[in-house]
Amino acid sequence: MLLVASYVFYGSWDWRFLSLILASTIVDYFVAQKMEAEPFRQRRKLLLGISLSANLGILGVFKYLGFFADSFQALLQGIGYSADPITLSIILPVGISFYTFQTLGYSIDVYRREIRSESDFLNFALFVAFFPQLVAGPIERAKNLLPNIQLPRTLSWDALRRGAVLCALGLIKKIVIADGLSPYVDSVFASSDPTRIDVLLAVWFFAIQIYCDFSGYTDIARGVAKALGFNLMRNFAQPYFAANPQEFWQRWHISLSTWLRDYLYISLGGNRGGRLKTSRNLMATMLLGGLWHGAAWNFLAWGGYQGLLLVVYRGFAGRKPGSGEGEKRRFLAWVIRVLQIVIFFQFICFGWLLFRAESFGQIADFTGRIVGWIDTPAGRSISLPNFASILGIGVLLMWDLSVERSGNVKFYRSLPLVFRGVMYAGMIYFFAFGGSTTTSEFIYFAF
Amino acid sequence: MKATIKTLFVTLLALIAMDVGVAYFLNWNKANNRLGSLTNYFDFGLSVSAKIEAWAVDDGVSRNLYRVAWPQTILRLSAQNHALELADHGKTIRNYGMSFSGNISETAMEIDPSFSVDHHGGPAAPANHSYMLFAADRENRNPGDVVVFGILSSSVPNTAAMSNRTWMFEQPAPYTYPIYYLEGEGLRRVDPLIGTLEKQAELEASPGLQRAWRDQLAEHDRFYSPLMFEWRSLDRSPLVRLIRRAATFRLLSQRDQQVLQDNEYPTLEVLRRMLVDVKNTAIQDGQIPVILLIQTNNPSDIDLRGFLAPTLREIEIPYVATADYFDPKDSSGFVGDGHYSGRVDKIFGQALLDVIEEF
Numbered sequence: 001m002l003l004v005a006s007y008v009f010y011g012s013w014d015w016r017f018l019s020l021i022l023a024s025t026i027v028d029y030f031v032a033q034k035m036e037a038e039p040f041r042q043r044r045k046l047l048l049g050i051s052l053s054a055n056l057g058i059l060g061v062f063k064y065l066g067f068f069a070d071s072f073q074a075l076l077q078g079i080g081y082s083a084d085p086i087t088l089s090i091i092l093p094v095g096i097s098f099y100t101f102q103t104l105g106y107s108i109d110v111y112r113r114e115i116r117s118e119s120d121f122l123n124f125a126l127f128v129a130f131f132p133q134l135v136a137g138p139i140e141r142a143k144n145l146l147p148n149i150q151l152p153r154t155l156s157w158d159a160l161r162r163g164a165v166l167c168a169l170g171l172i173k174k175i176v177i178a179d180g181l182s183p184y185v186d187s188v189f190a191s192s193d194p195t196r197i198d199v200l201l202a203v204w205f206f207a208i209q210i211y212c213d214f215s216g217y218t219d220i221a222r223g224v225a226k227a228l229g230f231n232l233m234r235n236f237a238q239p240y241f242a243a244n245p246q247e248f249w250q251r252w253h254i255s256l257s258t259w260l261r262d263y264l265y266i267s268l269g270g271n272r273g274g275r276l277k278t279s280r281n282l283m284a285t286m287l288l289g290g291l292w293h294g295a296a297w298n299f300l301a302w303g304g305y306q307g308l309l310l311v312v313y314r315g316f317a318g319r320k321p322g323s324g325e326g327e328k329r330r331f332l333a334w335v336i337r338v339l340q341i342v343i344f345f346q347f348i349c350f351g352w353l354l355f356r357a358e359s360f361g362q363i364a365d366f367t368g369r370i371v372g373w374i375d376t377p378a379g380r381s382i383s384l385p386n387f388a389s390i391l392g393i394g395v396l397l398m399w400d401l402s403v404e405r406s407g408n409v410k411f412y413r414s415l416p417l418v419f420r421g422v423m424y425a426g427m428i429y430f431f432a433f434g435g436s437t438t439t440s441e442f443i444y445f446a447f
Numbered sequence: 448m449k450a451t452i453k454t455l456f457v458t459l460l461a462l463i464a465m466d467v468g469v470a471y472f473l474n475w476n477k478a479n480n481r482l483g484s485l486t487n488y489f490d491f492g493l494s495v496s497a498k499i500e501a502w503a504v505d506d507g508v509s510r511n512l513y514r515v516a517w518p519q520t521i522l523r524l525s526a527q528n529h530a531l532e533l534a535d536h537g538k539t540i541r542n543y544g545m546s547f548s549g550n551i552s553e554t555a556m557e558i559d560p561s562f563s564v565d566h567h568g569g570p571a572a573p574a575n576h577s578y579m580l581f582a583a584d585r586e587n588r589n590p591g592d593v594v595v596f597g598i599l600s601s602s603v604p605n606t607a608a609m610s611n612r613t614w615m616f617e618q619p620a621p622y623t624y625p626i627y628y629l630e631g632e633g634l635r636r637v638d639p640l641i642g643t644l645e646k647q648a649e650l651e652a653s654p655g656l657q658r659a660w661r662d663q664l665a666e667h668d669r670f671y672s673p674l675m676f677e678w679r680s681l682d683r684s685p686l687v688r689l690i691r692r693a694a695t696f697r698l699l700s701q702r703d704q705q706v707l708q709d710n711e712y713p714t715l716e717v718l719r720r721m722l723v724d725v726k727n728t729a730i731q732d733g734q735i736p737v738i739l740l741i742q743t744n745n746p747s748d749i750d751l752r753g754f755l756a757p758t759l760r761e762i763e764i765p766y767v768a769t770a771d772y773f774d775p776k777d778s779s780g781f782v783g784d785g786h787y788s789g790r791v792d793k794i795f796g797q798a799l800l801d802v803i804e805e806f
Binding site: 157158160161186187188190191192193194381382383387417418420421422424425426428429432433435437 | 448450451453454457458459460461462464465466469484485686689690692693696697744746774776777778779783
């Protein structure tokens, strides 16, 4: 039933691309069966190669072929060769990066003998296509989701309640905050002559927009899954409370960062082999992480920038365990930490400028306006985002602070019933009050 | 399960208490004349009938649009002005459109002061309002005049409406206009039952007329929905107002799509026939027709240049498409209320003068 629902959900966007999910599912199902039965490592490697080729092949054709063809053509023209224009009108299938990585992770886990292959084809097909997280994650691990799928379904009032809170939180993040900030951010990035304040505000607001847009989707996905009896992994842990790049990547898009760590960084050698090799591995992992977001040079630049931050940070501070969430500190330690957070937030925001900009020219132009190389009029030239979205940022800050301090995402469950009732009612009222009437697509649907 | 029911019950009670609190706060604000943006925001969700009624009762209500753009009033004023014009008053731009086309015409006049401007328009007026005024105002134009016919990208779907009250939910200016249907080679016009301000005043006191008017809207206006007009008692709840507002926006956006993409109304062909008539009539009267295709900064608007320019080229009528001169995505060209800035209007004004010069 859930599998049919998942296929209907995906097919309602474009039924033709169901064939890609099916292809990925069939290849990985049979490859995993064979790998499990295969005692020789070399042959298992060969089988894994089939899975990698099939999945990365699909991803390469549908996501990257146009980009590389364009770039190659531009390169030829740049060095004086005339090249016939190559026109590829390939539609990017929604969610392709998410389900491809999910099924690849399964194959690698079976290859490494970390999990057993799934014998029930329908269970495996549901693992690949489970609709709440199919189009924008979290990128689930087989060892987490498959056992959940194998269990008999039970309806629990408690799970329904928890799922409803997650959905409400996600809707507020998306429809009140992200969609409320979006017109302002879009206006500034579309302006040919924004002021310094416009650019600064737009970059800060974009940082909040993308967090609320993406984590809002994740909350809704986790909420829906929870109501159906599934526990999806946490994808965000108050990422802007990170005080350094290492913490940031333990808090931001956790399902992707841990995927890249476990299947790419470690496969490349991880931090075994000295500082230079570690730096190389970090850079390669983050560049590919950037490219995962889309076939564009600015995503590559963003990945490179994140890699550089990690390399520099590790060079100075080494590697520290833990993300800092829920840690107890003294007052002075708190003050220092808040300062670190505020300063590091500016570094994160510069990364978002690389990510959001429409061209390298705009990156240079906006950077020039921020640091003062380009003269701009004083003040703002574009009206601020609506009141509800600004209020929403305050509410979200309080929420994230509560989770951060307690280290418990369900902190509110310890509140007395009346307080919880008021909180739930407040969420409903606030959603109705601040809900944007012009909603836009989730940003990460494009990846 | 027991715990969940308890939680639901407490949440519901809290929601009702909040709603009563907000209603009390808003009423207190109104009673004490503290009409801030928060009060206005909640009022945006009132039913259309409640908004129009409040405007009718009190002229002092903020942003009152009750009296604006009624065709009869515009035409009466136009006739008076025309009678006062001196024989050698020079060239006049007769603007049929809305504030956007008015601003461009005014700027053209600033660049070339030998022109004067005569406005006939309404807020965000769709083409049927402008066309009806153009047709009825024929006697008030002179040979040598320039006829500027403004079409706004955001109001293109509303060629299938009879009043702004059915599609501008937050600011439902009640002025009305006919709807046009294709008939033979021309257009058939269906006039609204409520065509004047006086008739509008009569409407409020006559349930029979109200029924007939709503029946007419339901039959001809693609944007009419009882959701916007009925269930006035729900206006008491601020929460319901918010929900009504959100639901109406969703509905209107669907209707836009139905009119433009699903071709529930032949918008392009109706516009083409209107514009052919504007051109023929103006040329016959010795005037210069110019169509202004005005693209707003709303990215979800139809691409007006792509939609209409080929037709305008085909019927050989001069036009200025704002998108040819300024990228509507560039927010530096707009002021806070969404109109083009003076700097950009100057570019359009010059383009308008160039087109007139070329004619």
